[in-house]
Amino acid sequence: MYKNYQIIFFGTPEFAVPTLKALIKAGFIDIKFVVTQPDKPVGRHHSKLVPSPIKKESQKAGIDVVDDITKIDPTGADLGILVAYGKIIPKKLINSFPKGILNLHPSLLPKYRGSSPIQVAILNQDDETGVTIMQLDDEMDHGPIITQEKVKLDKTETAGDLHDKLAKIGADLFIKILPDYIAGKIKPKEQDHAKASFTEKLTKQVGKINWKKSKTEIEAHVRAMNPWPGAWTTYKNKKLIIWKMSKDGTPKEVQLEGKKRMPYSEFLKGNKGFNINDFS
Structure with a gap:
């Protein structure tokens, strides 16, 4: 029923790879192309350029990759899916998708908006955390919620452990909800912005x-x-x-x-x- 539904995927680091892999295998969508950040210079003299994990995975799957968001043409795409892309998406681009852009965030929004929700959940010794799939808007982690899944914390996990676990749960959750979202069966729920909390960039x-x-x-x-x-x-x-x-x-x-x-x-x-x- 959903064959050939067209999406554009936005993502950069390892956290985004499980979702991209799941979408490739899903069978009910086609990925027009992938948008990621440019190759990163590494080494003592920054002389070597290393592609992002998402670029490597896309190339293995034979999917076209774009690393300049200002040059993409979303014409013909129904939906955008974004996982840890790392740059702000212009409002005009968001609005160009008939079904908007869905974003995966590794916390139970509105709690822990920002770039380090995994680390803060461990620092605060929370009993649970989770993932949120939300509609992207022009504010940080602010858009209406599509769905969430909770995860119990046992107070032994590292940020690395939790990162990998939430990435996999988020990928599975996308595949679970996308058919109903595409069919218009899911009503987005506005976040309670008064309860929002924020995390800072790790240094x-x-x-x-x-x-x-x-x-x-x-x-x-x-x-x-x-x-x-x-x-x-x-x-x-x-x-x-x-x-x-x-x-x-x-x-x-x-x-x-x-x-x-x-x-x-x-x-x-x-x-x-x-x-x-x-x-x-």
């Missing part, structure tokens, strides 16, 4: 451990900052990243600047004067 500085906090809060911080930027402190004028920590505040895996990750017991063998309690 390396955010990873710095505040030793004045409780052991429980620090352990949550360690999980929230894994894999990036890493929960860190300084030891002998070098950055020491704590990758894993037990609930009692004892590190389990660490990495001193310039060294490889190692078990905390191995680190202590080479740093006999080190005592984690000296930081508190």
